[in-house]
Amino acid sequence: MSSPLLEIKGLKKYFLRQQAFWQKWTGKKEYIYAVDGVSFSVNKGETVGLVGESGCGKSTLGRTILRLYEPTAGEIYFDGEKINDLRGDELLQLRRRMQIIFQDPFASLNPRQTVEKIIGLPLKIQGMKGRELSERIDELLEQVGLARVHRKRFPHQFSGGQRQRVGIARALAVNPSFVVADEPVSALDVSIQAQIINLLQELQEKMGLTYLFIAHDLSVVSYVSDRIVVMYLGQVMEMGPAEEIFSSPQHPYTKALLSSIPRIGKKNPSTGRIILEGSVPSPLNPPAGCKFNTRCFIKNKPAACFHEPPPLIEGAPGHYAACHLLG
Amino acid sequence: MAELLKIKDLQVHFFTDYGVVKAVDGIDLTLQEGEALGILGESGCGKSMTALAVMGLVPFPGRITGGEIIFAGRDLCRLTEKEMRRIRGKEIAMIFQDPLTTLNPVLKVGEQITEAIRLHHEEGDLSPASGRRGFFRFWEDRRRREMAAWKKAVEMMEKVGIPSPELRMEEYPHQFSGGMRQRAMIAIALSCNPRLLIADELTTALDVTIQAQILDLMRRIKEDFRTSILFISxxxxxxxxxxxxxxxxxxxKIVxxxxxxxxxxxxxHPYTQGILASIPRLGEKEYRIKPIPGNVPDLGDLPAGCSFFPRCPYGQAKCKTELPPLEEAGEGRQVRCFYWRQIRAQREEEGGIGGELSFAGD
Structure with a gap:
C-alpha cells in the first residue's frame, strides 16, 4: 500500500448566508453546510472518484482541498505536510503541486486571451521566461493533443472538447502531482467525452498523476476510479474500492443512486428500481441525525436515524458506509 | 396503429452572414399513435431544430425551406400562424430543456398552468354557464371559468406528482426544485391533453435520482394518457x-x-457503433472505451459525401464524394451507409457487437 498523498480529516466548509442589513443587529446567522465533516485519503497514483447529486458539496470539497476556499474546520495534509495555514510563497509552492481542471470549458478560459497566454500564465507565475516558456507551451499542447498552430487562437475558435484540452494543459503546466478534476467531461458530448477520459488516463500513466475525479455521472466515475467516495449533503455516505461499490453497495443511498442510472438495452428497465421520493433537502437546514433520513426508502427505521448521525463503519476492508442499519 | 406524425424530407436552413447553415437537411420520420420515438444526437446535429420545426417555432434567421410535416392529416408547414396557434399547446405540446428559463419567473406556477387551460378550452368546456341573466352574467361566467381552470390545474399537478398542489400553485418557479419545475412544465404540456408531446432534453439538467423519477413519470404518462412522445436527447x-x-x-441527417x-x-451505422463504444459500462472495468476521433463537422461547411466520413473507421473513396441514401435494412430499420452489410459481417466475425449484447444490469 502506498502512502497517502492527500489526507483530510474532519474537513468542514460552511458558507455564511448573505444577510439582510438588519440581521447584523439581530445577530441571526445562517450557514450553508456545504461540507460537513469529511475524512478520507488519496494514495499516490490512484484516482478517487467523488460522486453525489448537485448541491452535495463535492465541488466545494475539491476547492477547499486546493485551498481555493478557506476550510472552516478540519485538517488537510498533502504529502505529510499540513497545508491549512500556508500563506504567500509557501502557498504558491503548493499550487505547483496541486491543480484543478474545471467543468465548464466555456467559462473557465478567458475569452480575450490566446491559448498561449492562458497556458503560459501559471508558468510565468512560477518564474519561467523566454525560450524556455515558449518550448514548454509547445510541449504541453502536444501532450494534450493540440497542435502548434493553435497557440495564437482564442477560446471561441475551439470546440468544447478542444477547449477542455486547453484547460487540461493549463492545469498540467506546472507539473503537478495531484489534480482535482471537477466534472471535466460533464459539458461534453459522448464521443468527445470518451476522448477526454482517455486523454486524462494517458496523462496519468505518463506523468504519475493522482486524481480526485468529481462527477455526477456514475458510469464515467466507475470507469476511471480506483476508489469511490459517495457524498450526500456534505457528508460521506459510503466509500470503498470502485468494484465493490458497484457490485455490493451497502448504503441505501448508494443503492438508490446505482439503481436510478438508465440502463442501455435492458428489457424491463423499471423492474427492481428504487426511485427515491422528493429531492435533496436544503444544505441551509439539513435534517438531524442521518442526513439521508428524509428520502431513505427503508421502512421502520430505528429512532437513531433521526437523532444521531451514523458513524462510518468499515464493513469490508477499505469499504466504509455510514448507516445505522449496518452496525 | 395510425400514423400521427409524418415528416417528409424536412429541411431547416439558417441564412446567416457567413452562408447557409443546414441545421436539418432532409429528414424523414414517422410517429405512430401512442408510440414513443427517441431522437439521439450530439449537440448541433439538428435534433432540437426538428422539434421546433414541428412546433412551427424555428427562430430567425432560420426557415423551413422544404419538406412536409404532416400531423393528423394536415401539413403544418402550410398552416397560417393563426391555425398553428390552435394546434400548438393543444394538440402538440412541447417541454423544453431548461425549466428555469422557460417558466415565467414573475408569474405563479398556478397561473402559468391555468393560462394554457383557459386558452385552449372552449367556453362551455370547462364549466357550464351560470344560467344567471342580466348585468352580472359576464363576470359570473368568467369567475366560474377561472375557478374551473384552477381546479383542473390542481388536478394536473397532482397527476404529475407534485405534493400539496393547492399550496404549490401559489408559489413562484424559483421556489421549486429542478425536478419539481420539470414536473410543472410537464403539467402545463399535458393540461390540454395533447396528442403529441415533444420533450427536448427533458432530463439533461437533472440529477440521476430525479431523472429516474421523471422518466418513471413519462412512462406512466405514455401508458395512462396514450400520448405519443417525441423524446429528444x-x-x-x-x-x-x-x-x-x-x-x-x-x-x-438521420443516419x-x-x-x-x-x-x-x-x-x-459506424456512428451509432462509435457512440455505443464511447459510453463507459457500469461496473465493467476491463471494458475500454473507444472514442470517435475528430469533431462534429461545421454545419455551414459540410463535406460533399457522407458527413461522417472524416471520422469513420470504415471510410472508402466512394464515401468522400457520394452521399449514401437511407437504405432499408430490415423491418422498420434504415441505415445511411454504403457499406453497412460489410461492416455488420465484419463485426459479427470479430464477435464484437452483433446479436445480444450484455450490458451491466441485465
Whole structure:
C-alpha cells in the first residue's frame, strides 16, 4: 500500500448566508453546510472518484482541498505536510503541486486571451521566461493533443472538447502531482467525452498523476476510479474500492443512486428500481441525525436515524458506509 | 396503429452572414399513435431544430425551406400562424430543456398552468354557464371559468406528482426544485391533453435520482394518457428507458432508425457503433472505451459525401464524394451507409457487437 498523498480529516466548509442589513443587529446567522465533516485519503497514483447529486458539496470539497476556499474546520495534509495555514510563497509552492481542471470549458478560459497566454500564465507565475516558456507551451499542447498552430487562437475558435484540452494543459503546466478534476467531461458530448477520459488516463500513466475525479455521472466515475467516495449533503455516505461499490453497495443511498442510472438495452428497465421520493433537502437546514433520513426508502427505521448521525463503519476492508442499519 | 406524425424530407436552413447553415437537411420520420420515438444526437446535429420545426417555432434567421410535416392529416408547414396557434399547446405540446428559463419567473406556477387551460378550452368546456341573466352574467361566467381552470390545474399537478398542489400553485418557479419545475412544465404540456408531446432534453439538467423519477413519470404518462412522445436527447440511456423506436441523427441527417433494442444491441451505422463504444459500462472495468476521433463537422461547411466520413473507421473513396441514401435494412430499420452489410459481417466475425449484447444490469 502506498502512502497517502492527500489526507483530510474532519474537513468542514460552511458558507455564511448573505444577510439582510438588519440581521447584523439581530445577530441571526445562517450557514450553508456545504461540507460537513469529511475524512478520507488519496494514495499516490490512484484516482478517487467523488460522486453525489448537485448541491452535495463535492465541488466545494475539491476547492477547499486546493485551498481555493478557506476550510472552516478540519485538517488537510498533502504529502505529510499540513497545508491549512500556508500563506504567500509557501502557498504558491503548493499550487505547483496541486491543480484543478474545471467543468465548464466555456467559462473557465478567458475569452480575450490566446491559448498561449492562458497556458503560459501559471508558468510565468512560477518564474519561467523566454525560450524556455515558449518550448514548454509547445510541449504541453502536444501532450494534450493540440497542435502548434493553435497557440495564437482564442477560446471561441475551439470546440468544447478542444477547449477542455486547453484547460487540461493549463492545469498540467506546472507539473503537478495531484489534480482535482471537477466534472471535466460533464459539458461534453459522448464521443468527445470518451476522448477526454482517455486523454486524462494517458496523462496519468505518463506523468504519475493522482486524481480526485468529481462527477455526477456514475458510469464515467466507475470507469476511471480506483476508489469511490459517495457524498450526500456534505457528508460521506459510503466509500470503498470502485468494484465493490458497484457490485455490493451497502448504503441505501448508494443503492438508490446505482439503481436510478438508465440502463442501455435492458428489457424491463423499471423492474427492481428504487426511485427515491422528493429531492435533496436544503444544505441551509439539513435534517438531524442521518442526513439521508428524509428520502431513505427503508421502512421502520430505528429512532437513531433521526437523532444521531451514523458513524462510518468499515464493513469490508477499505469499504466504509455510514448507516445505522449496518452496525 | 395510425400514423400521427409524418415528416417528409424536412429541411431547416439558417441564412446567416457567413452562408447557409443546414441545421436539418432532409429528414424523414414517422410517429405512430401512442408510440414513443427517441431522437439521439450530439449537440448541433439538428435534433432540437426538428422539434421546433414541428412546433412551427424555428427562430430567425432560420426557415423551413422544404419538406412536409404532416400531423393528423394536415401539413403544418402550410398552416397560417393563426391555425398553428390552435394546434400548438393543444394538440402538440412541447417541454423544453431548461425549466428555469422557460417558466415565467414573475408569474405563479398556478397561473402559468391555468393560462394554457383557459386558452385552449372552449367556453362551455370547462364549466357550464351560470344560467344567471342580466348585468352580472359576464363576470359570473368568467369567475366560474377561472375557478374551473384552477381546479383542473390542481388536478394536473397532482397527476404529475407534485405534493400539496393547492399550496404549490401559489408559489413562484424559483421556489421549486429542478425536478419539481420539470414536473410543472410537464403539467402545463399535458393540461390540454395533447396528442403529441415533444420533450427536448427533458432530463439533461437533472440529477440521476430525479431523472429516474421523471422518466418513471413519462412512462406512466405514455401508458395512462396514450400520448405519443417525441423524446429528444443525447443520452442513449434515457432514450432506451422510455422509447420504443429511436432515430440517430448526425449533422442534420438521420443516419439510422430502428427499435431501441436493435439500435443499442446491434447498431449498423459506424456512428451509432462509435457512440455505443464511447459510453463507459457500469461496473465493467476491463471494458475500454473507444472514442470517435475528430469533431462534429461545421454545419455551414459540410463535406460533399457522407458527413461522417472524416471520422469513420470504415471510410472508402466512394464515401468522400457520394452521399449514401437511407437504405432499408430490415423491418422498420434504415441505415445511411454504403457499406453497412460489410461492416455488420465484419463485426459479427470479430464477435464484437452483433446479436445480444450484455450490458451491466441485465
Amino acid at each position: 443525447h443520452d442513449l440511456g434515457a432514450i432506451s428507458e422510455l422509447c420504443d423506436r429511436a432515430a440517430v441523427m448526425y449533422a442534420g 439510422e432508425t430502428g427499435s431501441v433494442q436493435e439500435i443499442t444491441g446491434a447498431p449498423f
